[in-house]
Amino acid sequence: MTQKSRRDFLKQSAAAGLGLTAGMSGRAFAANDKISVACIGVRGRGNSVMHSFAEEPDCEITHICDVRESVRLKRGAEMKQKTGRMPKLVNDYRTLLDDKSVDVFMVATPDHWHALLTIEGCLADKDVYVEKPASHNILEGKTAVAAARKRDRMVQVGTQIRSAAFLHEAFDYVNSGALGKVIYGKAWETSRNGAVHLPNDSEPPRGIDYDIWQGPAPERPYNEGIVGTAWRWLFDYGTGDLGNDGVHRIDYCRHMLGLETMPEAISCSGGKFFFDDDQQWPDTMLINYEYPGKVLQYEMRLWSKPKLHGAGEGATIYGENGWVLLTNTAWKAYDAAGKLVKQGSSDVGQQAHIRNFLDAVRSRNRDSLNQEIYSGHVSTAMCHAGNISWRTGKKLRFHAETETFDDPEANHYVGREHRKGFELPDIV
Numbered sequence: 001m002t003q004k005s006r007r008d009f010l011k012q013s014a015a016a017g018l019g020l021t022a023g024m025s026g027r028a029f030a031a032n033d034k035i036s037v038a039c040i041g042v043r044g045r046g047n048s049v050m051h052s053f054a055e056e057p058d059c060e061i062t063h064i065c066d067v068r069e070s071v072r073l074k075r076g077a078e079m080k081q082k083t084g085r086m087p088k089l090v091n092d093y094r095t096l097l098d099d100k101s102v103d104v105f106m107v108a109t110p111d112h113w114h115a116l117l118t119i120e121g122c123l124a125d126k127d128v129y130v131e132k133p134a135s136h137n138i139l140e141g142k143t144a145v146a147a148a149r150k151r152d153r154m155v156q157v158g159t160q161i162r163s164a165a166f167l168h169e170a171f172d173y174v175n176s177g178a179l180g181k182v183i184y185g186k187a188w189e190t191s192r193n194g195a196v197h198l199p200n201d202s203e204p205p206r207g208i209d210y211d212i213w214q215g216p217a218p219e220r221p222y223n224e225g226i227v228g229t230a231w232r233w234l235f236d237y238g239t240g241d242l243g244n245d246g247v248h249r250i251d252y253c254r255h256m257l258g259l260e261t262m263p264e265a266i267s268c269s270g271g272k273f274f275f276d277d278d279q280q281w282p283d284t285m286l287i288n289y290e291y292p293g294k295v296l297q298y299e300m301r302l303w304s305k306p307k308l309h310g311a312g313e314g315a316t317i318y319g320e321n322g323w324v325l326l327t328n329t330a331w332k333a334y335d336a337a338g339k340l341v342k343q344g345s346s347d348v349g350q351q352a353h354i355r356n357f358l359d360a361v362r363s364r365n366r367d368s369l370n371q372e373i374y375s376g377h378v379s380t381a382m383c384h385a386g387n388i389s390w391r392t393g394k395k396l397r398f399h400a401e402t403e404t405f406d407d408p409e410a411n412h413y414v415g416r417e418h419r420k421g422f423e424l425p426d427i428v
Helices: 003-018 045-055 069-083 111-123 138-150 165-175 210-214 224-228 240-257 350-363 373-392
Strands: 020-022 028-030 035-040 059-065 088-090 104-107 127-130 155-157 182-189 265-271 284-291 294-301 313-319 322-326 330-335 340-345 396-399
Touching (some): 035 045, 045 069, 045 104, 045 350, 111 127, 127 350, 138 373, 155 373, 165 240, 165 322, 165 330, 165 340, 182 240, 240 284, 240 322, 265 373, 284 373, 373 396
Parallel strands (some): 035 059, 035 104, 059 088
Antiparallel strands (some): 182 313, 313 322, 322 330
Protein backbone atom coordinates (compact mmCIF):
# COMPACT_ATOMS: atom_id res chain seq x y z
CA MET A 1 0.00 0.00 0.00
CA THR A 2 1.43 3.39 -0.99
CA GLN A 3 1.81 6.18 1.57
CA LYS A 4 -1.09 8.12 -0.01
CA SER A 5 -3.29 5.01 -0.05
CA ARG A 6 -2.51 4.37 3.61
CA ARG A 7 -3.39 7.97 4.56
CA ASP A 8 -6.69 7.72 2.70
CA PHE A 9 -7.44 4.36 4.33
CA LEU A 10 -6.81 5.74 7.81
CA LYS A 11 -9.02 8.78 7.16
CA GLN A 12 -11.86 6.62 5.87
CA SER A 13 -11.48 4.19 8.78
CA ALA A 14 -11.68 7.02 11.31
CA ALA A 15 -14.80 8.42 9.68
CA ALA A 16 -16.41 4.99 9.53
CA GLY A 17 -15.68 4.50 13.22
CA LEU A 18 -17.74 7.56 14.04
CA GLY A 19 -20.53 6.34 11.78
CA LEU A 20 -20.89 9.85 10.39
CA THR A 21 -19.24 11.77 7.54
CA ALA A 22 -19.52 15.38 6.47
CA GLY A 23 -22.02 15.93 3.70
CA MET A 24 -23.38 18.60 1.39
CA SER A 25 -24.45 22.04 2.65
CA GLY A 26 -23.93 21.16 6.30
CA ARG A 27 -25.68 17.83 6.02
CA ALA A 28 -23.98 14.80 7.50
CA PHE A 29 -24.21 11.29 6.17
CA ALA A 30 -24.80 8.48 8.61
CA ALA A 31 -22.95 5.33 7.66
CA ASN A 32 -26.10 3.76 6.21
CA ASP A 33 -27.37 6.88 4.39
CA LYS A 34 -27.56 6.59 0.62
CA ILE A 35 -26.26 9.26 -1.74
CA SER A 36 -29.02 10.29 -4.15
CA VAL A 37 -27.92 10.64 -7.78
CA ALA A 38 -29.72 12.46 -10.59
CA CYS A 39 -28.47 11.14 -13.93
CA ILE A 40 -28.58 13.73 -16.74
CA GLY A 41 -28.16 12.32 -20.24
CA VAL A 42 -28.68 8.54 -20.22
CA ARG A 43 -28.94 7.47 -23.85
CA GLY A 44 -25.54 5.89 -24.53
CA ARG A 45 -22.46 6.43 -22.39
CA GLY A 46 -24.64 7.92 -19.68
CA ASN A 47 -26.60 4.69 -19.41
CA SER A 48 -23.39 2.75 -18.77
CA VAL A 49 -22.21 5.20 -16.12
CA MET A 50 -25.66 5.26 -14.49
CA HIS A 51 -25.62 1.48 -14.13
CA SER A 52 -22.15 1.68 -12.59
CA PHE A 53 -23.48 4.11 -9.98
CA ALA A 54 -26.41 1.75 -9.34
CA GLU A 55 -23.91 -1.04 -8.57
CA GLU A 56 -22.65 0.85 -5.53
CA PRO A 57 -24.69 -0.11 -2.43
CA ASP A 58 -24.48 3.30 -0.77
CA CYS A 59 -26.04 5.35 -3.56
CA GLU A 60 -29.42 5.41 -5.28
CA ILE A 61 -30.54 6.60 -8.71
CA THR A 62 -33.41 8.84 -7.67
CA HIS A 63 -33.86 10.91 -10.86
CA ILE A 64 -33.37 10.32 -14.57
CA CYS A 65 -33.19 13.45 -16.71
CA ASP A 66 -33.14 13.34 -20.50
CA VAL A 67 -34.64 15.51 -23.22
CA ARG A 68 -36.03 12.43 -24.99
CA GLU A 69 -39.25 11.09 -23.53
CA SER A 70 -38.71 7.61 -24.95
CA VAL A 71 -35.26 7.42 -23.38
CA ARG A 72 -36.56 8.56 -19.98
CA LEU A 73 -39.30 5.93 -20.00
CA LYS A 74 -37.01 3.13 -21.16
CA ARG A 75 -34.21 3.89 -18.71
CA GLY A 76 -36.64 4.38 -15.85
CA ALA A 77 -38.20 0.96 -16.46
CA GLU A 78 -34.75 -0.62 -16.70
CA MET A 79 -33.61 0.97 -13.45
CA LYS A 80 -36.78 -0.11 -11.68
CA GLN A 81 -36.16 -3.68 -12.82
CA LYS A 82 -32.54 -3.47 -11.65
CA THR A 83 -33.09 -1.81 -8.27
CA GLY A 84 -36.76 -2.23 -7.46
CA ARG A 85 -37.30 1.52 -7.36
CA MET A 86 -38.66 3.75 -10.12
CA PRO A 87 -36.66 7.00 -10.40
CA LYS A 88 -38.44 10.27 -11.00
CA LEU A 89 -38.36 11.10 -14.71
CA VAL A 90 -37.38 14.67 -15.57
CA ASN A 91 -37.21 16.58 -18.85
CA ASP A 92 -35.65 19.85 -17.65
CA TYR A 93 -32.60 19.65 -15.38
CA ARG A 94 -33.46 23.07 -13.91
CA THR A 95 -36.22 21.48 -11.85
CA LEU A 96 -33.49 19.56 -10.01
CA LEU A 97 -31.41 22.53 -8.95
CA ASP A 98 -33.53 23.45 -5.93
CA ASP A 99 -34.39 19.86 -5.05
CA LYS A 100 -32.64 19.28 -1.71
CA SER A 101 -33.13 15.53 -2.02
CA VAL A 102 -30.57 15.40 -4.86
CA ASP A 103 -26.98 15.09 -3.69
CA VAL A 104 -25.17 14.39 -6.97
CA PHE A 105 -25.47 15.21 -10.66
CA MET A 106 -24.15 12.60 -13.07
CA VAL A 107 -23.62 14.40 -16.41
CA ALA A 108 -23.25 12.46 -19.66
CA THR A 109 -24.81 14.77 -22.24
CA PRO A 110 -23.21 15.95 -25.51
CA ASP A 111 -20.04 17.99 -24.93
CA HIS A 112 -21.64 21.42 -25.27
CA TRP A 113 -23.62 20.82 -22.05
CA HIS A 114 -20.88 19.37 -19.82
CA ALA A 115 -19.52 22.54 -18.24
CA LEU A 116 -22.80 24.41 -17.81
CA LEU A 117 -24.41 21.48 -15.98
CA THR A 118 -21.31 21.17 -13.80
CA ILE A 119 -21.38 24.89 -12.99
CA GLU A 120 -25.09 25.06 -12.24
CA GLY A 121 -24.90 21.86 -10.22
CA CYS A 122 -22.06 23.25 -8.10
CA LEU A 123 -23.85 26.57 -7.55
CA ALA A 124 -26.89 24.57 -6.39
CA ASP A 125 -24.68 22.70 -3.90
CA LYS A 126 -24.65 19.41 -5.80
CA ASP A 127 -21.53 17.32 -6.24
CA VAL A 128 -20.90 16.39 -9.87
CA TYR A 129 -19.56 13.46 -11.83
CA VAL A 130 -19.12 14.76 -15.39
CA GLU A 131 -18.06 12.82 -18.44
CA LYS A 132 -15.08 13.96 -20.46
CA PRO A 133 -14.32 16.38 -21.98
CA ALA A 134 -14.98 18.63 -19.01
CA SER A 135 -16.06 21.52 -21.24
CA HIS A 136 -16.72 22.66 -24.79
CA ASN A 137 -14.12 25.45 -24.54
CA ILE A 138 -11.43 26.76 -22.20
CA LEU A 139 -13.51 29.55 -20.62
CA GLU A 140 -16.31 27.14 -19.71
CA GLY A 141 -13.79 24.81 -18.08
CA LYS A 142 -12.16 27.65 -16.15
CA THR A 143 -15.59 28.73 -14.92
CA ALA A 144 -16.44 25.17 -13.83
CA VAL A 145 -13.28 25.03 -11.72
CA ALA A 146 -14.18 28.37 -10.15
CA ALA A 147 -17.73 27.21 -9.36
CA ALA A 148 -16.48 24.01 -7.73
CA ARG A 149 -14.01 25.98 -5.60
CA LYS A 150 -16.55 28.66 -4.65
CA ARG A 151 -19.05 26.14 -3.28
CA ASP A 152 -16.49 23.52 -2.16
CA ARG A 153 -18.02 20.85 -4.37
CA MET A 154 -16.61 17.43 -5.16
CA VAL A 155 -16.33 17.23 -8.98
CA GLN A 156 -14.87 14.18 -10.70
CA VAL A 157 -14.22 14.15 -14.45
CA GLY A 158 -14.93 10.84 -16.18
CA THR A 159 -11.45 10.06 -17.45
CA GLN A 160 -11.87 6.81 -15.57
CA ILE A 161 -8.46 5.31 -16.42
CA ARG A 162 -7.05 7.57 -13.67
CA SER A 163 -8.59 5.07 -11.22
CA ALA A 164 -7.44 1.91 -13.02
CA ALA A 165 -5.11 -0.29 -10.98
CA PHE A 166 -2.70 -0.81 -13.89
CA LEU A 167 -2.14 2.95 -14.25
CA HIS A 168 -1.30 3.28 -10.56
CA GLU A 169 1.26 0.47 -10.95
CA ALA A 170 2.81 2.12 -14.00
CA PHE A 171 2.91 5.50 -12.27
CA ASP A 172 4.73 4.03 -9.27
CA TYR A 173 7.21 2.33 -11.61
CA VAL A 174 8.06 5.54 -13.46
CA ASN A 175 8.24 7.47 -10.16
CA SER A 176 10.66 4.90 -8.79
CA GLY A 177 13.32 6.26 -11.13
CA ALA A 178 13.60 3.07 -13.14
CA LEU A 179 13.54 5.02 -16.43
CA GLY A 180 16.05 7.58 -15.24
CA LYS A 181 15.41 11.08 -16.51
CA VAL A 182 12.04 11.19 -18.28
CA ILE A 183 11.74 13.78 -21.04
CA TYR A 184 9.26 12.71 -23.72
CA GLY A 185 5.84 11.15 -23.99
CA LYS A 186 3.62 10.33 -26.95
CA ALA A 187 -0.13 9.63 -27.03
CA TRP A 188 -2.11 8.49 -30.06
CA GLU A 189 -5.35 7.43 -31.76
CA THR A 190 -5.02 5.45 -34.99
CA SER A 191 -8.36 3.67 -35.44
CA ARG A 192 -10.48 3.98 -38.60
CA ASN A 193 -13.56 6.14 -38.13
CA GLY A 194 -16.65 6.33 -40.30
CA ALA A 195 -17.77 9.18 -42.56
CA VAL A 196 -20.38 11.69 -41.38
CA HIS A 197 -23.19 12.56 -43.79
CA LEU A 198 -26.01 14.76 -42.48
CA PRO A 199 -29.63 14.46 -43.62
CA ASN A 200 -31.70 17.53 -44.46
CA ASP A 201 -32.95 19.71 -41.63
CA SER A 202 -36.48 19.02 -40.44
CA GLU A 203 -38.98 19.83 -37.72
CA PRO A 204 -38.16 18.30 -34.32
CA PRO A 205 -40.17 15.11 -33.76
CA ARG A 206 -42.56 14.76 -30.85
CA GLY A 207 -41.01 13.57 -27.63
CA ILE A 208 -37.79 15.61 -27.67
CA ASP A 209 -37.16 19.02 -26.10
CA TYR A 210 -34.93 20.46 -28.81
CA ASP A 211 -34.63 23.86 -27.12
CA ILE A 212 -32.98 22.30 -24.09
CA TRP A 213 -30.87 20.00 -26.29
CA GLN A 214 -29.41 23.07 -28.02
CA GLY A 215 -28.74 24.72 -24.67
CA PRO A 216 -25.84 27.20 -24.89
CA ALA A 217 -25.04 26.38 -28.53
CA PRO A 218 -26.08 28.77 -31.32
CA GLU A 219 -29.65 28.48 -32.58
CA ARG A 220 -30.06 26.31 -35.67
CA PRO A 221 -32.79 24.17 -37.27
CA TYR A 222 -33.26 20.64 -36.01
CA ASN A 223 -31.18 17.98 -37.78
CA GLU A 224 -31.71 14.35 -36.94
CA GLY A 225 -28.10 13.43 -37.70
CA ILE A 226 -26.63 16.14 -35.51
CA VAL A 227 -28.87 15.40 -32.55
CA GLY A 228 -28.22 11.68 -33.05
CA THR A 229 -24.44 11.24 -33.05
CA ALA A 230 -22.90 13.72 -35.51
CA TRP A 231 -22.81 16.55 -32.96
CA ARG A 232 -19.40 15.26 -31.88
CA TRP A 233 -17.86 16.20 -35.21
CA LEU A 234 -19.24 19.75 -35.49
CA PHE A 235 -17.70 22.91 -34.03
CA ASP A 236 -20.81 24.13 -32.18
CA TYR A 237 -21.36 20.97 -30.13
CA GLY A 238 -18.33 18.68 -30.02
CA THR A 239 -14.56 18.83 -29.72
CA GLY A 240 -13.64 16.34 -32.44
CA ASP A 241 -11.89 13.11 -31.67
CA LEU A 242 -9.17 15.04 -29.86
CA GLY A 243 -11.66 15.91 -27.09
CA ASN A 244 -13.52 12.63 -27.43
CA ASP A 245 -10.88 9.90 -27.28
CA GLY A 246 -7.66 11.89 -27.28
CA VAL A 247 -8.38 13.42 -23.89
CA HIS A 248 -7.99 9.98 -22.26
CA ARG A 249 -4.60 9.28 -23.80
CA ILE A 250 -3.29 12.83 -23.31
CA ASP A 251 -4.46 12.65 -19.70
CA TYR A 252 -2.64 9.49 -18.72
CA CYS A 253 0.42 10.46 -20.76
CA ARG A 254 0.83 13.79 -18.94
CA HIS A 255 0.07 12.09 -15.61
CA MET A 256 2.93 9.66 -16.16
CA LEU A 257 5.21 12.54 -17.13
CA GLY A 258 4.34 14.37 -13.90
CA LEU A 259 2.84 17.34 -15.75
CA GLU A 260 0.11 18.82 -13.57
CA THR A 261 -0.42 22.15 -15.36
CA MET A 262 -0.99 23.49 -18.86
CA PRO A 263 1.91 23.56 -21.33
CA GLU A 264 3.80 26.73 -22.15
CA ALA A 265 3.43 26.31 -25.92
CA ILE A 266 1.22 24.34 -28.31
CA SER A 267 1.65 23.70 -32.03
CA CYS A 268 -0.51 21.57 -34.32
CA SER A 269 -0.15 20.36 -37.87
CA GLY A 270 -2.99 18.56 -39.58
CA GLY A 271 -6.32 18.88 -41.25
CA LYS A 272 -9.22 17.06 -42.82
CA PHE A 273 -7.29 15.08 -45.41
CA PHE A 274 -9.14 11.77 -45.72
CA PHE A 275 -12.89 12.19 -45.27
CA ASP A 276 -15.01 14.02 -47.84
CA ASP A 277 -18.09 14.50 -45.69
CA ASP A 278 -19.89 16.86 -43.31
CA GLN A 279 -17.63 16.65 -40.27
CA GLN A 280 -15.70 19.83 -39.46
CA TRP A 281 -12.91 18.69 -37.14
CA PRO A 282 -9.63 17.27 -38.51
CA ASP A 283 -9.06 13.59 -39.21
CA THR A 284 -5.28 14.01 -38.98
CA MET A 285 -3.36 15.85 -36.25
CA LEU A 286 0.17 16.05 -34.87
CA ILE A 287 0.35 18.23 -31.76
CA ASN A 288 3.36 19.19 -29.67
CA TYR A 289 2.82 20.34 -26.08
CA GLU A 290 5.95 22.00 -24.71
CA TYR A 291 6.80 22.11 -21.01
CA PRO A 292 10.02 23.18 -19.29
CA GLY A 293 12.36 20.27 -20.02
CA LYS A 294 9.65 17.95 -21.39
CA VAL A 295 7.56 17.43 -24.50
CA LEU A 296 4.25 15.60 -24.89
CA GLN A 297 3.22 14.74 -28.44
CA TYR A 298 -0.19 13.61 -29.68
CA GLU A 299 -0.81 11.83 -32.97
CA MET A 300 -4.26 11.26 -34.48
CA ARG A 301 -5.01 9.31 -37.67
CA LEU A 302 -8.73 8.57 -37.93
CA TRP A 303 -8.34 7.01 -41.37
CA SER A 304 -5.55 4.57 -40.55
CA LYS A 305 -5.81 0.91 -39.66
CA PRO A 306 -2.15 0.23 -38.74
CA LYS A 307 -1.56 0.44 -34.99
CA LEU A 308 1.37 1.79 -33.01
CA HIS A 309 3.06 -0.78 -30.77
CA GLY A 310 0.08 -3.06 -31.38
CA ALA A 311 -2.41 -0.58 -29.90
CA GLY A 312 -4.99 1.51 -31.76
CA GLU A 313 -4.81 4.03 -28.92
CA GLY A 314 -2.30 4.43 -26.13
CA ALA A 315 0.77 6.29 -24.92
CA THR A 316 4.50 5.79 -24.46
CA ILE A 317 6.79 7.36 -21.88
CA TYR A 318 10.52 7.61 -22.69
CA GLY A 319 13.36 7.96 -20.22
CA GLU A 320 17.12 7.68 -20.54
CA ASN A 321 17.13 4.08 -19.30
CA GLY A 322 14.02 2.65 -20.93
CA TRP A 323 10.41 3.26 -21.80
CA VAL A 324 6.85 2.35 -20.80
CA LEU A 325 3.95 1.43 -23.07
CA LEU A 326 0.40 2.19 -21.88
CA THR A 327 -2.87 1.01 -23.36
CA ASN A 328 -6.32 1.45 -21.81
CA THR A 329 -5.99 -1.66 -19.64
CA ALA A 330 -2.30 -2.57 -19.42
CA TRP A 331 1.29 -1.38 -19.15
CA LYS A 332 4.67 -2.76 -20.13
CA ALA A 333 8.12 -1.51 -19.14
CA TYR A 334 11.22 -2.02 -21.29
CA ASP A 335 14.86 -1.39 -20.47
CA ALA A 336 17.31 0.54 -22.66
CA ALA A 337 17.98 -2.57 -24.73
CA GLY A 338 14.30 -3.09 -25.43
CA LYS A 339 13.87 -6.04 -23.06
CA LEU A 340 10.50 -6.38 -21.30
CA VAL A 341 11.21 -6.05 -17.57
CA LYS A 342 7.80 -5.51 -15.96
CA GLN A 343 4.12 -5.42 -16.87
CA GLY A 344 0.62 -5.37 -15.46
CA SER A 345 -3.03 -5.11 -16.41
CA SER A 346 -6.47 -4.43 -14.95
CA ASP A 347 -9.89 -3.30 -16.06
CA VAL A 348 -10.40 0.21 -17.40
CA GLY A 349 -11.22 1.63 -13.95
CA GLN A 350 -14.82 2.81 -14.37
CA GLN A 351 -16.23 1.23 -11.22
CA ALA A 352 -13.22 2.28 -9.16
CA HIS A 353 -13.54 5.83 -10.49
CA ILE A 354 -17.14 6.05 -9.33
CA ARG A 355 -16.26 4.52 -5.97
CA ASN A 356 -13.47 7.06 -5.57
CA PHE A 357 -15.96 9.87 -6.28
CA LEU A 358 -18.58 8.58 -3.83
CA ASP A 359 -15.95 8.25 -1.10
CA ALA A 360 -15.01 11.89 -1.64
CA VAL A 361 -18.66 12.94 -1.51
CA ARG A 362 -18.80 11.41 1.96
CA SER A 363 -15.41 12.53 3.25
CA ARG A 364 -15.46 16.03 1.62
CA ASN A 365 -11.77 15.48 0.86
CA ARG A 366 -11.21 17.01 -2.57
CA ASP A 367 -7.60 15.84 -2.65
CA SER A 368 -8.73 12.21 -2.56
CA LEU A 369 -10.33 12.46 -6.01
CA ASN A 370 -8.36 10.69 -8.72
CA GLN A 371 -9.47 13.18 -11.40
CA GLU A 372 -10.70 16.31 -9.67
CA ILE A 373 -12.16 19.06 -11.87
CA TYR A 374 -8.93 21.09 -12.11
CA SER A 375 -6.94 18.12 -13.37
CA GLY A 376 -9.74 17.16 -15.75
CA HIS A 377 -9.86 20.78 -16.93
CA VAL A 378 -6.12 20.75 -17.71
CA SER A 379 -6.41 17.64 -19.89
CA THR A 380 -9.53 19.02 -21.59
CA ALA A 381 -7.99 22.46 -22.13
CA MET A 382 -4.97 20.81 -23.74
CA CYS A 383 -7.37 19.34 -26.30
CA HIS A 384 -9.00 22.73 -26.84
CA ALA A 385 -5.55 24.31 -27.26
CA GLY A 386 -4.57 21.73 -29.86
CA ASN A 387 -7.76 22.41 -31.77
CA ILE A 388 -7.18 26.18 -31.55
CA SER A 389 -3.62 25.84 -32.82
CA TRP A 390 -4.99 23.90 -35.80
CA ARG A 391 -7.77 26.43 -36.45
CA THR A 392 -5.35 29.36 -36.40
CA GLY A 393 -2.44 27.58 -38.07
CA LYS A 394 -0.11 29.02 -35.44
CA LYS A 395 2.23 27.94 -32.69
CA LEU A 396 0.71 29.41 -29.55
CA ARG A 397 2.02 30.37 -26.14
CA PHE A 398 -0.35 29.85 -23.23
CA HIS A 399 -0.61 32.12 -20.19
CA ALA A 400 -1.60 29.92 -17.27
CA GLU A 401 -2.70 32.79 -15.03
CA THR A 402 -5.32 34.10 -17.45
CA GLU A 403 -5.83 30.88 -19.45
CA THR A 404 -5.43 32.83 -22.67
CA PHE A 405 -2.96 32.83 -25.55
CA ASP A 406 -0.43 35.28 -26.92
CA ASP A 407 -2.50 35.69 -30.08
CA PRO A 408 -5.79 37.62 -30.55
CA GLU A 409 -7.10 35.19 -33.17
CA ALA A 410 -6.51 32.25 -30.83
CA ASN A 411 -8.22 34.08 -27.96
CA HIS A 412 -11.33 34.34 -30.12
CA TYR A 413 -11.76 30.58 -29.60
CA VAL A 414 -11.12 30.57 -25.82
CA GLY A 415 -14.85 31.00 -25.14
CA ARG A 416 -18.05 31.82 -26.96
CA GLU A 417 -21.31 33.67 -26.44
CA HIS A 418 -23.94 31.39 -24.92
CA ARG A 419 -27.45 31.33 -26.31
CA LYS A 420 -29.99 33.44 -24.42
CA GLY A 421 -31.43 31.58 -21.48
CA PHE A 422 -28.34 29.39 -21.11
CA GLU A 423 -25.72 32.01 -20.30
CA LEU A 424 -22.39 31.24 -18.66
CA PRO A 425 -22.47 32.57 -15.07
CA ASP A 426 -19.80 34.93 -13.74
CA ILE A 427 -18.16 33.36 -10.69
CA VAL A 428 -16.91 35.98 -8.26
